[in-house]
Amino acid sequence: xxxxxxxxxxxxxxxxxxxxxxxxxxxxxxxxxxxxxxxxxxxxxxxxxxxxxxxxxxxxxxxxxxxxxxxxxxxxxxxxxxxxxxxxxxxxxxxxxxxxxxxxxxxxxxxxxxxxxxxxxxxxxxxxxxxxxxxxxxxxxxxxxxxxxxxxxxxxxxxxxxxxxxxxxxxxxxxxxxxxxxxxxxxxxxxxxxxxxxxxxxxxxxxxxxxxxxxxxxxxxxxxxxxxxxxxxxxxxxxxxxxxxxxxxxxxxxxxxxxxxxxxxxxxxxxxxxxxxxxx
Amino acid sequence: xxxxxxxxxxxxxxxxxxxxxxxxxxxxxxxxxxxxxxxxxxxxxxxxxxxxxxxxxxxxxxxxxxxxxxxxxxxxxxxxxxxxxxxxxxxxxxxxxxxxxxxxxxxxxxxxxxxxxxxxxxxxxxxxxxxxxxxxxxxxxxxxxxxxxxxxxxxxxxxxxxxxxxxxxxxxxxxxxxxxxxxxxxxxxxxxxxxxxxxxxxxxxxxxxxxxxxxxxxxxxxxxxxxxxxxxxxxxxxxxxxxxxxxxxxxxxxxxxxxxxxxxxxxxxxxxxxxxxxxxxxxxxxxxxxxxxxxxxxxxxxxxxxxxxxxx
Numbered sequence: 001x002x003x004x005x006x007x008x009x010x011x012x013x014x015x016x017x018x019x020x021x022x023x024x025x026x027x028x029x030x031x032x033x034x035x036x037x038x039x040x041x042x043x044x045x046x047x048x049x050x051x052x053x054x055x056x057x058x059x060x061x062x063x064x065x066x067x068x069x070x071x072x073x074x075x076x077x078x079x080x081x082x083x084x085x086x087x088x089x090x091x092x093x094x095x096x097x098x099x100x101x102x103x104x105x106x107x108x109x110x111x112x113x114x115x116x117x118x119x120x121x122x123x124x125x126x127x128x129x130x131x132x133x134x135x136x137x138x139x140x141x142x143x144x145x146x147x148x149x150x151x152x153x154x155x156x157x158x159x160x161x162x163x164x165x166x167x168x169x170x171x172x173x174x175x176x177x178x179x180x181x182x183x184x185x186x187x188x189x190x191x192x193x194x195x196x197x198x199x200x201x202x203x204x205x206x207x208x209x210x211x212x213x214x215x216x217x218x219x220x221x222x223x224x225x226x227x228x229x230x231x232x233x234x235x236x237x238x239x240x241x242x243x244x245x246x247x248x249x250x251x252x253x254x255x256x257x258x259x260x261x262x263x264x265x266x267x268x269x270x271x272x273x274x275x276x277x278x279x280x
Numbered sequence: 281x282x283x284x285x286x287x288x289x290x291x292x293x294x295x296x297x298x299x300x301x302x303x304x305x306x307x308x309x310x311x312x313x314x315x316x317x318x319x320x321x322x323x324x325x326x327x328x329x330x331x332x333x334x335x336x337x338x339x340x341x342x343x344x345x346x347x348x349x350x351x352x353x354x355x356x357x358x359x360x361x362x363x364x365x366x367x368x369x370x371x372x373x374x375x376x377x378x379x380x381x382x383x384x385x386x387x388x389x390x391x392x393x394x395x396x397x398x399x400x401x402x403x404x405x406x407x408x409x410x411x412x413x414x415x416x417x418x419x420x421x422x423x424x425x426x427x428x429x430x431x432x433x434x435x436x437x438x439x440x441x442x443x444x445x446x447x448x449x450x451x452x453x454x455x456x457x458x459x460x461x462x463x464x465x466x467x468x469x470x471x472x473x474x475x476x477x478x479x480x481x482x483x484x485x486x487x488x489x490x491x492x493x494x495x496x497x498x499x500x501x502x503x504x505x506x507x508x509x510x511x512x513x514x515x516x517x518x519x520x521x522x523x524x525x526x527x528x529x530x531x532x533x534x535x536x537x538x539x540x541x542x543x544x545x546x547x548x549x550x551x552x553x554x555x556x557x558x559x560x561x562x563x564x565x566x567x568x569x570x571x572x573x574x575x576x577x578x579x580x581x582x583x584x585x586x587x588x589x590x591x592x
Contacts, residue, residue, distance in 0.1 A: 084566040102576050105567045122579055124566055125550060141580050144547060162581045163547035181547050182584045200584055201545070 038113070040067065041094040044075030055081040059088050070096060086124065089117060095134075106143075109136050112153075125162070128155045131172065137245065144181065147174045150191070156245050163200065166193050169210060177247055183222065185212045185259075194238065194256075196249045204259050212259040213238060215249035226262030234258055281444045282471040283309030284456075284551075285563040286532045287572075288437035288539040288592050295324055299425065299433025305561070305568040306421035306440045312471075312564060313444035316455035317424040318416030320467030320534055321438035325410040328370060328383040329390065329464070332406040332414050333358070333397065336378040337451050339418075340402075350402070351377055357400045365393055375428040379406075379417070379452075391462035395490075404453060404492050409465035411435070411536055416455040436592045437539050439532045441469040447477075448495040458501035461490060463508060465536040470497035471564055472529030472549045480524070500531050515589045518542045522585050532562065540589040547584035554579045560590050 103121030144162030160178030205222025407414030507517035528548035
């Protein structure tokens, strides 16, 4: 099990926050560093590579094989012939370079915390659901509920995605190279979504917080979603973020539209700063 | 949940083994609905009409001591009614005791034939057409295709369905596809739930349309039949259905030479499309389409509220 170095956690600012609540206090206690790591997370060497031919394997066998390779310290894994199977590449809780040479089905790369995943094809519904950290880059299109409830990391689709992208998004960044479907950003609570193409109807419906940037046309804004002014900081952020993945918007990031929540929680103004963090 | 799939070959020539292709796709969708499986496949038109009908439910065979005699009686009544209307039966096949396939010669009003035959208690016409063969039964795709000998069905296109029963019973009557009575060669499969089913059903029944089940999906077939009877082409009728139908849905419809797909405005039900030069394949999940290929393919998800129609 990987040990969390004290100075790293301090660099991350975990101990600067005075979070309330017994659970959080315990979780972030440096004296109990084992609480900051997971079971089944492994120290891997990204210079060690392996390839899995998944042609005749079940999703469970593929996931088990990935875990066994990580257990051996292999940090660069390629999965050939995933054949659009569902639930593959899930629950990876450590750093890892993982490549799928073709498309995945539903719930691909869900519940991950740390790996860098490259999918050289398309993904089905709910890709990277509940992702905590790491990167997932998809070369083609993605189905609906792309990045549902993600909390961190970068989730990138270079093609177009379906409806309800980033539903219940709680953090992290979702980047879409093409267009996104209806109800994208539905109940978004935090994080950023960058859509270089068009956005379907009810964009950001019922969003509490977070930011949605759209490069193309917006069919219709949802309830609580309002257009906001682009700042210099937004332009810098978008330029740098898109450059990371070699992506560009045809009209330039300055022309992108920024959308945020227009609704304030009824007692938001009365909350202490720490409490505001908690409710988000 | 339900799974739907469709395939159309643009250059089928003498036909392609779409029976095997559809079975392969539907079997891959079994996890979306194991209750029943149905096919609507389009073969070569040899000048005869194909009449697919059932005289009992599969479950009836276990429910009554005299069911075999009842089935025999019903079949004899159907035969005599066909004779009475001047329908000439040139070929009879009975894949099961309760499901029958007749090739008939008849140039009169097929709606009248359908109404007269369905008037026999327990009898339901599954389809009538020059090339449509509609088969549906309980079990997964491999069970149904073996039972009905569909694995070497040659044709140009087809649609299919694996059903997880949510709105009505597990029986053949509620299984998909639905024939768009009284239109020859039109069939529909649906994944989703329609919330304005009863309101619209009552209105269509008042206009003289018949419903054979209590399954909400049948509304789509009847609605399309209604619109086409008023002069709409398939694509126009399908576009109208996006506003007419309330709820969540993705459905496929096939005619003698077309395959269409429609998705609701919330895009709540999945559909993945492969569009090649010679063939188009669609399914609720890409994993079904991948069973047809041994190499990488390009696929896409249709947009919300989208209607697409392909011609063979």
